[in-house]
Amino acid sequence: MANYKVIIVGASGAVGQEMLQVLDERNFPVGDLKLCATARSAGKKMLFKGKTYTVEETTPDSFDGMDIALFAGGAASTEFGPLAAEKGVVVIDNSSHFRLDPQVPLVVPEVNPEDVKEHKGIIANPNCSTIIMVVPLKAIYDAAGVKRVVVSTYQAVSGAGAEGITELTNHTRAALDGGQVVPSKFQYQIAFNLIPHIDVFQEMDYTKEEWKMVKETHKILHDDTVGITATTVRVPVYRSHSESVNIETERKITAKEAKEILANFPGVIVQDNPSNKEYPMPLYTSGKDEVFVGRIREDNSLDKGLNLWVVADQLRKGAATNAVQIAELVIKYGCLGKR
């Protein structure tokens, strides 16, 4: 099996670190490895399979001779993504910048793997909340059709990067010990609080995060007739996003059928045994690659509907794992760039 030259851009951040970890765990065929980030992080040492790598500042030359570039997100994607693609590197990008570009496939490997083949150098990784919802949603979509989705999220602070994690700890200690709470990454104190405001406000007073869940899901499903409305909320949890997902289906599906369909769907683990207190919780899904689904119930207010409680590690399946899975598809389908 061939080995591939892989570059991670934003390697030292919360998502970049997970990308490195996931490449290792999944035994991705890494030949050369280059770890890049902003000048601020250059010089930092990182380990991969027992070898120490030094983080370099990303420059246009960083991409020369590479096969696959995993972009963790942020401004680097717009600055270097198209340039890397021009150099024949396949860019798998976790930023929101290219996701809705019709020239760029937006891929969740369990849902629309074949879209990878259409890439023109850049493949976009969807928003974390979108990925976590769309995996179980596709299982139901295939089995019973989906008319409409009402989703409310409970999003962990690490969705805002490593600084989000630090801020939750700092705010929590300050709240408990009477210190000063200084919001910086978040709009308000996040410890012992909820903030119904993720990303910027846009049309109709929905946030960009809420619109991402609508528009990206439409693109991934190749179906914009599915009604989707979202309310996204930051919660004082370190890691793993949770979502309360109400689905109105086209055809009747029982809870029992839904459980079977979900259990057989790739990338989904059903945790649903109420009598034994089994349901997904963010504390226990962190570091895992699957989407956990529980509280699977027929909607008591509709003839054809379901309620699901969905939890997954948004740094793993919501970002790094999904990106590495896309890279695996690029290799599987033999659609690397031409250098």
Place this chain on the structure above:
Amino acid sequence: MANYKVIIVGASGAVGQEMLQVLDERNFPVGDLKLCATARSAGKKMLFKGKTYTVEETTPDSFDGMDIALFAGGAASTEFGPLAAEKGVVVIDNSSHFRLDPQVPLVVPEVNPEDVKEHKGIIANPNCSTIIMVVPLKAIYDAAGVKRVVVSTYQAVSGAGAEGITELTNHTRAALDGGQVVPSKFQYQIAFNLIPHIDVFQEMDYTKEEWKMVKETHKILHDDTVGITATTVRVPVYRSHSESVNIETERKITAKEAKEILANFPGVIVQDNPSNKEYPMPLYTSGKDEVFVGRIREDNSLDKGLNLWVVADQLRKGAATNAVQIAELVIKYGCLGKR
């Protein structure tokens, strides 16, 4: 103005303490005051309007000669509620025991005040999550009709009483400092976690808390044609429940109209100015009596629908305040018990 003889049963608990506080703040015409609780709390001292009261153990004799009994909830309601009513005391009960009894009015003063008049000795105070939802829901119901509601809750630990508060602090310190997390009041660690399990599991794998939101809302609105489906989740917040409420209306209502209607509805405060980061958050609504509504948006997936983000102090409007408001109606309508 006459003064009334008031007894609080469960006075030393989280809700009982709030009842005392609310009686004070609202200048309820308290003549004699008796504070009762279980034997375990007897002897405890509590202050009311500068006077010290000693908590007594509740006995059948505790109710002799009283006008109004506020029951904070729990087993005392079934043990002493009917007995107190027989003695001519008007019982306002915060437990779930009598709420669905057709002989017992279930009242939210902003929604169905007149139902108080039908009481036969006991008036039930609804579940906290129900009260918080039904106040803004009634405003929309009156203005545009309601076909269906999808609600996901974010419920504070004090919904589980004073022990819930202690447990969040203990779990948080243990999680931060590496100590042992011992779940007792909650099923699992609640610090930095979410638990989609409040009260016991019942039919269709919904929890009792979820069914309360359906059945109590139907009773309060006198309309069981409204579809309601709920997912209730415990979050690591000390106080104030939050709810993401999606409402399908009978008639079209714009977000602008909804804001005006809600702002003019008694007991509601609209906090909705996204450009200024104004939206309700549980940290800032605690200790307040109103229901705060923000993130008011037309549902982008429906012709006729709204999304609301609703937050209120569940110990105040969700329990103590609502109970004292009911007591005020009892006096206003002159429907005290006959002794």
